[in-house]
Structures are given as structure tokens and as C-alpha cells.
Amino acid sequence: MPELPEVEATRLSFADRIAGGRITSVWLGKPLRWPLGVVPGKLAGRRVLSVRRRGKYLLLDLDEGLLLLHLGMSGSLSFAESLPPRGLHDHLDLQTDKGLLRLNDPRRFGAVVWAESEQAPVARKLLGSLGVEPLDEGFDAETFHAGLKGRKSAIKQVLLAGDVVVGVGNIYASEALFLAGIRPTLSAARISKPRAAKLHAAIRQVLGRALAAGGTTLRNYSNAVGERGNFQFEAKVYGREGLPCTVCGKPIKLLRQGQRATYYCATCQKS
Numbered sequence: 692m693p694e695l696p697e698v699e700a701t702r703l704s705f706a707d708r709i710a711g712g713r714i715t716s717v718w719l720g721k722p723l724r725w726p727l728g729v730v731p732g733k734l735a736g737r738r739v740l741s742v743r744r745r746g747k748y749l750l751l752d753l754d755e756g757l758l759l760l761h762l763g764m765s766g767s768l769s770f771a772e773s774l775p776p777r778g779l780h781d782h783l784d785l786q787t788d789k790g791l792l793r794l795n796d797p798r799r800f801g802a803v804v805w806a807e808s809e810q811a812p813v814a815r816k817l818l819g820s821l822g823v824e825p826l827d828e829g830f831d832a833e834t835f836h837a838g839l840k841g842r843k844s845a846i847k848q849v850l851l852a853g854d855v856v857v858g859v860g861n862i863y864a865s866e867a868l869f870l871a872g873i874r875p876t877l878s879a880a881r882i883s884k885p886r887a888a889k890l891h892a893a894i895r896q897v898l899g900r901a902l903a904a905g906g907t908t909l910r911n912y913s914n915a916v917g918e919r920g921n922f923q924f925e926a927k928v929y930g931r932e933g934l935p936c937t938v939c940g941k942p943i944k945l946l947r948q949g950q951r952a953t954y955y956c957a958t959c960q961k962s
């Protein structure tokens with residue numbers, strides 16, 4: 692599933708090249724998670740000003756309104772002057788005079804939604820409950836610790852929920868908890884201030900490294916120019932069940948938390 696580093700790597704791979712481009716036509720295929728919210732033809736003539744990211748949403752700022760784009764479980768974008776004929780899982784072609792932006796999404800949990808502005812109800816509904824950006828200055832250890840207070844759920848679940856801090860997906864939550872030496876099942880409310888500070892630093896470190904590696908490619912993620920991520924080769928616990936911990940040598944364990952796989956070291960993450 693594309694997480695924050697993959698979405699940001701995708702953004703960086705086409706944002707500068709599509710900026711300033713005028714939309715000439717829009718083609719929509721099978722229904723995605725949410726409707727576009729405007730007749731596709733209405734987007735023709737609009738100019739793409741910039742591409743921003745908020746959480747796992749890409750925001751294509753147009754000269755009128757914006758498009759919110761989510762990659763869902765299996766989505767990926769391509770951007771090029773021309774692309775091969777559409778395949779079965781291509782569900783959006785946004786033709787601009789700078790190139791063609793295409794969304795491929797086999798599972799169709801992704802979405803492209805038009806909003807009049809970021810204050811429009813649909814944009815507020817999608818973006819309004821998102822927590823602070825983990826790589827922004829606004830994400831500091833103290834605010835993070837305060838956000839964990841009163842949350843009785845397991846820390847990993849709280850990280851994935853995205854309302855304390857946004858975009859720390861499954862792989863990165865496992866990796867950050869390992870780096871901070873915190874057991875993924877520990878109640879978030881029980882994490883002391885010093886340990887929260889350690890986890891805060893670990894989250895930033897893991898996401899920063901993942902971004903530098905172009906994200907993680909487990910199955911078929913690639914950015915808008917077809918480059919795959921390499922963070923999976925750096926993972927210390929994720930996907931390493933039974934393999935020796937790089938710190939203590941004991942086998943990495945796997946458990947399920949809310950349907951998601953959690954990898955951890957029972958020795959390095961005692962509590």
C-alpha cells in the first residue's frame with residue numbers, strides 16, 4: 692500500500708513537470724472509491740498550478756479548484772509525454788499539454804475527487820481529520836506525547852490511525868517502534884515522555900530514510916516515472932519473520948494487529 696514516502700516520491704517525480712500544464716481532456720474509467728464530483732469535461736481548459744501533498748493525498752492545485760488524488764491500496768501514477776494504450780486497470784487519464792497523467796489502480800480503492808477549494812465540504816471531509824505531518828516542524832516530541840495521552844489502544848494502532856500523526860503506515864510504524872525499542876502492543880497512553888521523544892525521533896528517521904530510498908516496493912509500487920522504491924532492503928523488522936534481529940540476533944516475530952502484520956523483536960522491544 693502506498694504510504695507517505697511513496698506518495699511523496701510520486702509527487703516529486705512529476706510535480707515540476709506537470710506544473711503550468713493546461714488540461715486538454717479527462718478520461719475516467721471504472722468507478723473509484725469516491726466519485727469525481729464534477730463532469731470530467733469541465734476540467735478541460737484548467738491549468739495545473741502545483742502539486743502538493745497532505746498525508747497520503749496529492750493535491751493538484753488548478754487555477755479553479757483542486758483535484759485530490761489518493762492511491763488507495765494499489766494505485767500508482769505515471770506521467771509522460773505519451774503512454775502506451777490504456778490497460779484494464781487504468782482508470783484516469785488526465786491529458787495536459789505538458790504530458791499525460793495516468794492512474795493505474797487494480798483494486799480501485801484509490802480516488803480522484805474535485806473540490807472547489809480546500810474549504811469545500813468534500814475537501815474538509817477528506818483532509819480535515821488528518822494529524823500533523825511527521826516531517827513538518829509542527830510535529831515535535833511534546834505535541835506527540837500529548838497526543839498519545841488518553842489513547843488506550845496499542846501504540847502501533849494509534850500510529851496507523853493517522854490522527855495523532857499522519858502517514859506513518861504499517862511498514863514504517865513497525866520500523867519506528869523497533870528503532871525506539873517499544874513493543875507494538877503497548878498502550879499508547881503508557882508511553883513515558885522520554886520514550887515518546889525517542890519514538891518521535893525514530894518516526895522522522897525512518898520516514899526520512901524511506902523517502903531517500905524512494906519509498907518501499909513490495910509488489911508493484913513505482914513513482915510516476917516508473918522508478919521502484921528500495922527501502923524494503925533497509926527494513927530491520929518488516930518482512931523479516933524468523934530472521935535474526937540485526938541488534939540482538941534473536942528471531943524477529945510476527946503478530947496480527949487489526950488485520951495488519953506487525954513485525955518486532957521480543958528482546959529489543961520488551962515493553
Ligand SMILES: [Zn+2]
Pocket residue numbers: 936937938939940941956957958959960
Ligand atoms: Zn533484537
